[in-house]
Amino acid sequence: MLGVCYYPEQWPAAMWAEDARRMREVGISFVRVAEFAWSRLEPRPGELRFEWLDEVIAILGAAGLRVVLGTPTATPPKWLADRSPEVLMVDAQGRRRRHGGRRHTDLSSPVFWEESRRIVALMAERYGRDPHVAGWQVDNEFGCHDSAVCYSPAAEAGFRLWLERRYGTVEALNAAWGTVFWSMEYGSFAEVDAPHLVVADAAPAHLLDFQRYSSDRIAAYGQMQADTIRAASRDQFVTTNFMGMFFELDPFDAMRAYDFASWDSYPLGHTDRLTLPGDENQVFARTGHPDVPGFSNDFYRAAGRGRFWIMEQQPGPVNWAEHNPAPLPGMVRLWTWQALAQGAEVVSYFRWRQVPYAQEQMHAALNRPDDRLDRGGHEAAQVARELAALPLDPPARAPVALVVDLETEWITRFLPQSREFTYKSILLSWYTELRGLGLDVDVLRPGDDLSGYALTVVPTLGTVSEAALASFRDAGGVVLYGPRTGAKTADFAIPPNLPPGRLQDLIPLKVARVETLRPEMPVAVAGTVAGAGGLWREFIESDLEPLARFDDGEGAFYAAGRHHYLAACPDPTLLAAVMAYVVGEAGLESARLPRGLRLQRRGSLTFALNFGPDAVEAPAPAGAAFVLGGRRVAPQDVAAWRC
Amino acid sequence: MLGVCYYPEQWPAAMWAEDARRMREVGISFVRVAEFAWSRLEPRPGELRFEWLDEVIAILGAAGLRVVLGTPTATPPKWLADRSPEVLMVDAQGRRRRHGGRRHTDLSSPVFWEESRRIVALMAERYGRDPHVAGWQVDNEFGCHDSAVCYSPAAEAGFRLWLERRYGTVEALNAAWGTVFWSMEYGSFAEVDAPHLVVADAAPAHLLDFQRYSSDRIAAYGQMQADTIRAASRDQFVTTNFMGMFFELDPFDAMRAYDFASWDSYPLGHTDRLTLPGDENQVFARTGHPDVPGFSNDFYRAAGRGRFWIMEQQPGPVNWAEHNPAPLPGMVRLWTWQALAQGAEVVSYFRWRQVPYAQEQMHAALNRPDDRLDRGGHEAAQVARELAALPLDPPARAPVALVVDLETEWITRFLPQSREFTYKSILLSWYTELRGLGLDVDVLRPGDDLSGYALTVVPTLGTVSEAALASFRDAGGVVLYGPRTGAKTADFAIPPNLPPGRLQDLIPLKVARVETLRPEMPVAVAGTVAGAGGLWREFIESDLEPLARFDDGEGAFYAAGRHHYLAACPDPTLLAAVMAYVVGEAGLESARLPRGLRLQRRGSLTFALNFGPDAVEAPAPAGAAFVLGGRRVAPQDVAAWRC
Amino acid sequence: MLGVCYYPEQWPAAMWAEDARRMREVGISFVRVAEFAWSRLEPRPGELRFEWLDEVIAILGAAGLRVVLGTPTATPPKWLADRSPEVLMVDAQGRRRRHGGRRHTDLSSPVFWEESRRIVALMAERYGRDPHVAGWQVDNEFGCHDSAVCYSPAAEAGFRLWLERRYGTVEALNAAWGTVFWSMEYGSFAEVDAPHLVVADAAPAHLLDFQRYSSDRIAAYGQMQADTIRAASRDQFVTTNFMGMFFELDPFDAMRAYDFASWDSYPLGHTDRLTLPGDENQVFARTGHPDVPGFSNDFYRAAGRGRFWIMEQQPGPVNWAEHNPAPLPGMVRLWTWQALAQGAEVVSYFRWRQVPYAQEQMHAALNRPDDRLDRGGHEAAQVARELAALPLDPPARAPVALVVDLETEWITRFLPQSREFTYKSILLSWYTELRGLGLDVDVLRPGDDLSGYALTVVPTLGTVSEAALASFRDAGGVVLYGPRTGAKTADFAIPPNLPPGRLQDLIPLKVARVETLRPEMPVAVAGTVAGAGGLWREFIESDLEPLARFDDGEGAFYAAGRHHYLAACPDPTLLAAVMAYVVGEAGLESARLPRGLRLQRRGSLTFALNFGPDAVEAPAPAGAAFVLGGRRVAPQDVAAWRC
Ligand SMILES: [Zn+2]
Ligand SMILES: [Zn+2]
Ligand SMILES: [Zn+2]
The missing domain is CATH 2.60.40.1180 (Golgi alpha-mannosidase II)
Structure with missing residues (x-):
């Protein structure tokens, strides 16, 4: 089904009824409202003005539309910032940030929690049993604009409590972080700071725990809102809208609060920001790279335990990338169908009508500022008609499992060892390789049940936990592990038996050393597979005969039974060869698709x-x-x- | 006539008389002094030491030189910063900046205003009737070193008053800025902050108004000094020295305080900073691009209501660019003649003698540090001789009007939509195209009378006001509008009838959407004109038959009678074709000049x-x-x- | 002899004895311990826990190893930062930095001095007469992580005292800095600030004096520690470990406190950070450029008055560069032999065993984290065996003197005039040219006795002091001066007789002007030598007939007797020609070595x-x-x- 994001507070009330009628005409079923409307719901402290929202909901409901209510906490009003400056975030530079944009709040602030709970409770009490309200979106795009991590005193206090819960004693924390190194040792939890403004680097485990805390904090804050809503509502769902390829928070954790996942899909803006190989930035400039939304659809389907929405779908040019091309005719429809094919329950367009003022005035919508239905609107209407004629089956299991782990992104970022070896780039390139072979992909977390998959691909995985090890052992098919897998313990240290740590139980090899090279220094690989690697390269000790070797004779690709290990960040040739090899081993049929074509069952x-x-x-x-x-x-x- | 900048306080008094004699020998008529001398005029609070300046003026006057007195407010003394730290500026990072350079003051600070008024009044009372003093330069290079905008509490207070004067009610401000978006609404003017340290972006109208305020503040501060001077002086001019291609303040506004405009011309440093097409950064490295000073000469002639000086003319290598070539022999003379040809009344060289110490010790002068006349000095003397033999007519109207607008630079910067589409680049490239055809150019502001021009060129114009529309309607000849013209209302919103807004009265077309592309993605244009565009590209709705189309069939170039609209940021080929076309339509004779040649009547x-x-x-x-x-x-x- | 860095506090006490035994087996003689162990020596204020270190020293001593004790002041414990936040440094942005890394202290803080003196005295009293303790390393890598310069109130106070001692009166300071320029004048020393957060630039002499102060402060702080140690010790050396190609402090000054110099050699990390010509970043990626350690060996041999150690030698991949390749087999041995050939007394590897946790977990060691001897360990053992069989003569004087001066680096940085003309790049390229001709090089400071050298090379030298002039006059052989030599007085001003200042006594020419050009604008040079120059180019006035001219006829290369002056930053061709010319003039035999080969007597x-x-x-x-x-x-x- 289709939805749309609507900001009635930005338009004259006289337009609302006609907007609702035209939404139905386009084929819209769900309308998200109110997500940034705090200053209109409560213009002065305690002065509540909900009547206009009552009316909006009534009008939409009367037109046959179902309402998704956003909680407005991503944009608290100015009076709150002025009355309680401690609700404002403090950035890594130690600067208290200011009102005037959005997401400028400190999710560790008790005052902000209390104010958030209050406004959400007021909304939930008023609309929690409204039959026109289908459900709720909590807040908006947690973490956007570098807001996931905050260095305020409140965050520091929250971090200390979190550490105390995690470690029990400061001795345990000191041991876990290795604070004996550089005399960083703490005498009590009260001595631990947020890891910023440090000279040289902070301890990686310190950075990792602060990221874990920050991610947990967002999850807990969302949980608080969800709990508040559920306490007053009945038969209404609760979700939040995540972002694509955004790794500052772990949506799998956060999802404990929600009924399903949602995410906001802006393919062109993200494609512009990526450095794609060859001419892909040009070829896909006006279509987006197919795997940019594709990966996130698979990712949030997993995070949402099989259920996800696109809460915001790009309807035309956006305003926030360095270059903002116009999608080619048909792309809004194609993106919509792609999401539906990958299992989306609803695709909701951002937004109903382009607003002529403020920060996003150059962001297209289904309707132009002059209220003419824009190309995206026509394409949405086409999808609505097509969808009505085409009953969709429930999504089925894919043949390939891709193991994804947010902590691995954090580990890779906090201890890079190579400028170019990033989690995002290896994840996207390996996913693209699978998709280019026409294979459907399920995203799984380490430790998930892999028994049903012919092939499991682990591009890299910071830590191989006991649970992950067990799931790999019990995997139903072939497993491929990429470089740096099992490189760290849960405390961000090198495993005592060296990387890949516990994985040595499944494939007997040790990473004796690592080298990282400039992109212009590929090391050739030949053997069962061929190509080159070098951005990340491991020197392996093993009694196994490698399937392929680097040109200095060191082993590059190993197998032990169904388990395969690639000891390098591969170039496209090597990646293609390795993937073709394991796909073959897994007995999967595949064929390289024409460029830009994607299949989905x-x-x-x-x-x-x-x-x-x-x-x-x-x-x-x-x-x-x-x-x-x-x-x-x-x-x-x-x-x-x-x- | 020629002038020179002189800092007698930096040299032994014993040298002054000989300096004066040699200035006359070189052919200098005007000598600017005292602009940075506050600490010598008032070494301790209230301890005035004007005697040395009395002597300097007497010596210069006795030698037949006329003095231009600079007010020393760009460099207040340390005791003022220590006694009243609130005179120091606060930058966008929220940091109070410090003494030790220049322009470190807060032009919104009441204390700094009071101190400025006091020192200026003291000087004006002493020299306001001195027959050797021809006039005054207020302050020095307002806005230099990123000082145009200040985020101090005083600036914030001043901004709030400015807003109150502009909008009357906070409701009007909320409406103008569109603060309903993202709950940015204000309950009173006292709630409005300076737009910095905001998470995500501040509202564009908020940024624009703060820039307007900052520009107005500079204008008002200069007006205060001019008023103070005029209250105590007789028959002395007042000017200030602006900078070339510097768009942080609007000199047309500021000029209300002054008798004529001055600007500081450093062609090589600016040429080094520009990214010029092809090999121009090398070809023009030692000459400067001819249109770098050329544009500013035309610009400040307009700002000065026909009257301008070069207050500082580069005399040799400068010290502040990333590379500082030596001007080729002849260039100091050529720049001087260029300015005179374009209407300069006086060209004043910076500076008489290279100072061997402090920040500008690597900046050349007419004389070397060892007091030998340098190459620039010899060339100045040659100009003086030539000028004596060549009576100059008053400048006449040019055939081409170029419409320039500072707010358009601000609008383009605050809402870029494309990394590469900048006002400066489009302005300079369009100007260069006209100059390369041998055409003289007058700079005009939107709304100025265009009836006398065969051709009016509007490279882009953020807002088409009623007055601008009227002047375009009444233009005497052909008019060419570039992309993004009329894209915004005065409140920085999309016009209700879509861009180009009011201009639709003259050329019936609508910009239905915009796309901006990477530089490596030109979109071919063919038809009456040909080439490519893409950094900025508009999709046009119109009943007009386009004169040229993009290769996807969309219209690129339109005409309705004398009015022509180009819907793209053109590449050099398309720009040349379009300009040749409209020059032809305007009936102007033109021919492409050899590279680097410029003509001026x-x-x-x-x-x-x-x-x-x-x-x-x-x-x-x-x-x-x-x-x-x-x-x-x-x-x-x-x-x-x-x- | 060989040494190793060891952190017993990071390993179970049960491992110490076996570690000691295996160190002897590898052939280690010296073991550095305790440098970062403050939090283990004094976990709470005044709670001393030296027993473990007693035991470590006893175990090492019993095994026949000699101990080098590090003072732990680079990593003060958290309780000190919490109790006395004024021990933390303030950076150029005005931010108080925080605990959690290292080197975060303010070496101007009286509290930090007192605490440092206390902990060092406690150690010296306990171990100053321990026969197993050979000597002391003061602190660790002064200045690392941008910590050489601090902008705290204490630093400002210290700077004022330093200025008062240097100048006596504020009038003298004002004259020296040229503060009359831009009204920067000070009424008292109390008015002088640290030069940061200034708008535009601070006065170069202000910057230079602050750098001098900061360097002196580090020297004084080391002297205080050395004095404290010596007061309580007998027959133990004191050194500190400097860094390679690190110019924030002057080790020649600092060396007054120490018995010999030490430095830390990490060739691959530094090679990755350099921009080397042609394909050298790839060719030398896994070996390091030979002259990266080579230069520092010569440099610190000079700083150490003939005596130096490598205190930390790279043993495998490091963790801190953008790319971290693995050294090729043999490189650890080769670097060790290179240092020994250049006169090192001891080469000490960093570190005994790779620590699996904290910031440097990806930094290799002689042993892997799983306690297996790594490749570097095997190579160290090989060197130990070879060294035992090969008695080394004392180093002898080289035929070539290279004059190096830290203040020149500061002068070049604070007044660059060209983005590309850096002291580091000219120094390394000229040194490499000499080394590529197979010549040994002694580093000397300006003013040192040059009488024994056939050739003296002065790549550039900010100031030619009286002493330097005398030494050049008395040089035994040919002297070559590069561009910008003698360009400034000791007060950072242009000399009254123009550059090269006093050097005009030896070679009669004047630099009339300077131009600096983009790298893509070489100016051809032809004559006795040929090639091109342009990053820095001088226009010379002289009655001398130049040996080579720029293509515009200006002189490029001059000689007056034995004294040669090159008026450009040369390209590789011109540099090679000039060097070959002066080497020939000096009567030195030389031949260009194959790429990557180095000779050392x-x-x-x-x-x-x-x-x-x-x-x-x-x-x-x-x-x-x-x-x-x-x-x-x-x-x-x-x-x-x-x-
Ligand atoms: Zn959004
Ligand atoms: Zn100036
Ligand atoms: Zn070190």
């Missing part, structure tokens, strides 16, 4: 989504029954058939 | 100024009477003839 | 050290007696012969 349906510049033939079996489009798939078009 | 005189590496033939009519140089113009040389 | 021994990728023939005379390796020197190998 949803139950008995197979979708072919063409992000590339050329028309392609859908790889459908002869006689397949096309239920959307046909065998020839034009650029920016989609086809689907039943098998 | 002043009354009956035509100057040919050769910034290029090769000798060229002056495009003078057969039989033209050369009054300077001859038909063959060597590199770094100038010729002039009467027609 | 030590008494009757000549070493050939091969950093290059190919085997080479050692340039030994026929019949030379090889005492290490043989005539064919493999890559990463070393040979030595006696003549």
Whole structure:
């Protein structure tokens, strides 16, 4: 189903009814409102003005639309910042930040918690049983604008309590962080600071725990809002909208509070920000790279325990990237179908009408500022019509499991050892390789049950826990581990038996040393697979005969039974060779798709989504029954058939 | 006439008389003194030491030189900063800046105003009727070193008053800024902050108003000094020295206080900082790009209501760019003649003698530190001799009007939508295209009378006001508007009828959407004109048949009668084609000049100024009477003839 | 002899004895301990816990090892920072920095001095007569992590006292700094600030004096520790460990406190950070550029008055560069032999065993975290065996003197005039040119006795003092001066007779102007030498006939008797030609060595050290007696012969 984000407070009340009518006409079912409206709900402390929102909900409901209520805590009013400056965040430079944008709050501030609970409770009491209100979105895009981590006194206090709960004694903390190094030892939890303004580097475990605390804090804050809502509501869902490829918080943890996951999909802006190989930044400038939304759809489907929405879908050019191209005709529809094919329950467009003023005035919408339905609006309407005619099966398990872990991103960032070896880049490139072979992918966390997967891919994994080890041992098929897997203990130290740590139980090899090289220094690899690696390269000790070796004779690729280990960050050639090898070992059928084409099964349906510049033939079996489009798939078009 | 900047306080008094004699020998008429001398005029609070300046003025006057007195407020003494730290500026990071350089003051500080008024009044009372004092330069290079905008409590207080005067009610402010967006609403003017340390972005209208306030503040502060001077002086001019291509303040506004404009011309340093196309950074490294001083000459002639000085002219290598080449022999003379040809009344060199110590010790002067006349000094003397023999006509109106608007720079900067589409780059490239066709250019502001111009060029213009619309309607000739013209209302919002807003009255088209692309993604344009565009590209809705189209069929260049609209930021090919087209439509004769050659008419005189590496033939009519140089113009040389 | 850095506090006491035994087995003689152990020596204020260190020293001593005790002041404990926040440094942004890393202290803080004196005295009293303790390392890597300069109130107070001692009167300071410029004048020393947060630039002499103060402060602080140690010790040396190519402090000054110099050699990390010409960053990625450690060996041999140690030698990959390659097999041995050949008394590896936790967990050691001897350990053992069989002569004087001056680095940095002309780059490139000709080099300071040198090379020298002038006049051989030599007085001003100032007594020429050009604008030079220059280029006035001219006819290279002046920053071709010319003039035999080969004499021994990728023939005379390796020197190998 389709939805839309709507800000009635930004338009004359006289427009509301007509807006609602036209939403229905486009085929919208859900309307998100109120997420930034605190100053209109409570213009002065305690002066509540909910009547306008009552009216909005009534109008939308009367039109047959279902309302998603946003809690407005991402944008507290100025009077709160003035009355209680401690609600404002303190950044890594030690500066108290100021009102005038959004997300400027300190989620560790007791005052901000209390104010948040109050406004949410007021909303929940008023609308928690409103039949037009389908559910709630808590806050908005937690962590956006570098707001995930805060260095305020309140954050420091919260961090100390968190540490006390985690470690029990300061001796345990000292041991875990290795504070004997550089005399960093603490005599009590009260001595521990937030890790900023440190000379040289802070201890990696200190940084990691502060990130864990910050992520937990966001989760707890969301939980508090969800609890507040649920205490006063009935039959309404609670979700929050996460962001794509955003790793400052762990949405799997945060999801304990929510009924399903939502995320905000802006493919072009993110594609502009990535450094894609070859000419892909140009080829995909107006379509987005297919795996930018693709990965997040799979990721948040997993985080949402199988259920996710696109809460905000790019409807045209955005305003926040360095370059903001216009999506090609058809892209809004294609993105929508891609999300639906990957299991989205609702795709909700951001926003109903382009607002002519303020920060996002250059951000397109379904309607132009002059209230004409824009191209994105027409495409949404087309999807609505198509969707009405095409019942979707529930998503099924994919053949490939991709193991993803937020802590690995943090570990890689806090102890990089190489400028270029980032978690995001290895994750996206390995995912893309699988997708380019036409394979569906399920995202799993370390420790999840892998028994149903023919192939499990672990691009890299900071720590191999007991649970992760057990799941790898019990994996149903072939497993591929990338470099730096098992490189750290849970306390961010090198395992006593060296990396890959516990994984040595499954594949007997040790990483004796690591080297990281400039991008212009690839080290050739040859053997069963060939190519090169070097951004990250490990020297392996093992009795295993390597399947491929670096050109200095050191082993590069190993297998022990179903378990495969790649001791380098591969170049595209090596990555393709390794992936083809393990896909073959796993007995999976695959074929390299034309550039920009993606396939996705949803139950008995197979979708072919063409992000590339050329028309392609859908790889459908002869006689397949096309239920959307046909065998020839034009650029920016989609086809689907039943098998 | 020629002038020079002189700092007698930096040299033994025994040298003053000989300096004065040699100035006359070189041909200097005006000598600027005292601009940074506060600590010598008032070494301790209230201890005035004006005697040395009395003597300097007497010596200079006795030698036949006329004095320009600088007020020393750009460099207040240490005792003031120590006694009243609130006179120091606060930067965007919230840091109170410190004494030890210059321009470190807060122009919103009441204490600094009072102290400024006091020292200026003391000087004006003493010298306001001194016959040797021709006039005054207020302060020095307002805004230099990122000092135009200050975030102090005093600035915040001043901003609030300014807003109250502008909007009357906070409701009007909320409406104008669109603060309903993101709950930014204010309950009173006292709640409004300076827009810094905000998370995400501040509202564009908030940024714009703060820039307007800051620019107004500089204007008011200069007005206060000018008023103070005029209250005590007679028959003395008041000016201030602006900077080239510096857009943090609006000199047209500031000029209400002054009798004429002055600006400081350092072509090489600015050329080094620009990214010029092709090999121009190398070709023009030692000459400067001809249009760097050229544009500012035209700009400040306009700001000065036809009257301007070069208050500081580069005399040799400077010290502040990343690379500081030596001007080629002849360049000091050529820059001087260029300014005179464009209407400068006085060209004053910075400085008389290179000072061997402190921050600018590597900055050349007319004399070397060892008091030998340097190359620049010899060239100045040559100009003085030539000038004596060549009576200059008053400048006449140019055939082309270039509409320039400071707010457009602010708008473009505060809401860029593209990393590369900057006001400075589009302004300079369009100006250069006109100059490369040999055309003289007058700079005008939106709303100025355009009836006398065969061609009006508007590279881009943030807001088309009623007055601007009227002047475009009444323009005497062809008008060309560039992309993003009319994109905003005065409140920094998208016009209700979409861009180009009011301009739709003159050319019926609407900008339905905008896309901005990486520089490596040009979109080809073909038709009446051809080339490519893409850094900024608009999708047009119109019943007009476009004169040229993008390669996806969208219209790129439109005309409605005399009014022409280009819907892209053009590449050099498209820019040249469009400009040639409108120049032709305007019936102007033009021919592409050899690289680096520039022409300029002043009354009956035509100057040919050769910034290029090769000798060229002056495009003078057969039989033209050369009054300077001859038909063959060597590199770094100038010729002039009467027609 | 060999040494190792050991952190017993980071390992169970049960491992100490076996560690000691294995150190002896590897051939280690010296063991540095305790440098970061303050929190273990004094976990709470006044609670001393020295027993463990007693035991460590006893165990090491019993095993026949000699102990070097580090004072732990680079890492004060958290309780000190909490009790006395004024011990924490304040950075240039005005931010008080925080505990959690290292070097976060303010060396101007009286409290920190007192605490440092206390802990050092306690250690010295306890171990000052311990026969197992050979000596002391004061603190660790002064200035690392941008800690050399501090902007605290205490630093400001210390700076004022320092200025008062230097200048006597504030009038003298005002004159020296040229504060009349920009009204920067001070009425008293109490008015002078540390030069930060200034708008525009601070006065260069202000910056220079603050750097001098900061360097002096480090020297004084080390002296205080050395004095404290010596007051309680007998027959123990005192040193400190400096860093390679680190110019924030002047080790020659600091060395007054120490018995010999030590430095920490990490060739690969530094090579990664340099921008080397051509493909050298790749060719030398896993060997380091030979002259990176080579220069510092020569430099610290000079600073140490002929005596130096490598206190920390890279043993494998490090953790702190952007890319961290693994040294090729043999490199740890080769670096060790290089240092020994250049006169090192001891080479001490950092560290005994890789610590699996905290900031440096990715930094290799002689042993892996799993306690297996790593490749570096094996190579160290090989050196120990070779060294036992090879008695080393004392180092002898080199034929070439390279004049190096820390203040020149500061002058060049504080008044750059060119982005690319840095002291570090000119110093390293000129040194490399000499080394590539197979010449040994002694580093000297300006004013040192040059009478014994056939060739003296002065790449550039900010100030030519009377003493320096005298030493150049009395130099025994040919002298070559590079550009910007003598450009400033001791007060950071242009000399009254223009650059090269006093040097005009030896070579009659004047620098009339300077230009600095973009790297892509070389100016060709031809004549006795040929090539190009331009990053820094001087226009010379002289009656001398130049030996080579720029292509515009200006003189580029001059000689007056034995004195040669190069008026440009040369490109590699010109540098090679000039160096070959003066080497020839000096009558030195030389031949260009194969890439990566370096020669070094030590008494009757000549070493050939091969950093290059190919085997080479050692340039030994026929019949030379090889005492290490043989005539064919493999890559990463070393040979030595006696003549
Ligand atoms: Zn959003
Ligand atoms: Zn100036
Ligand atoms: Zn170290």
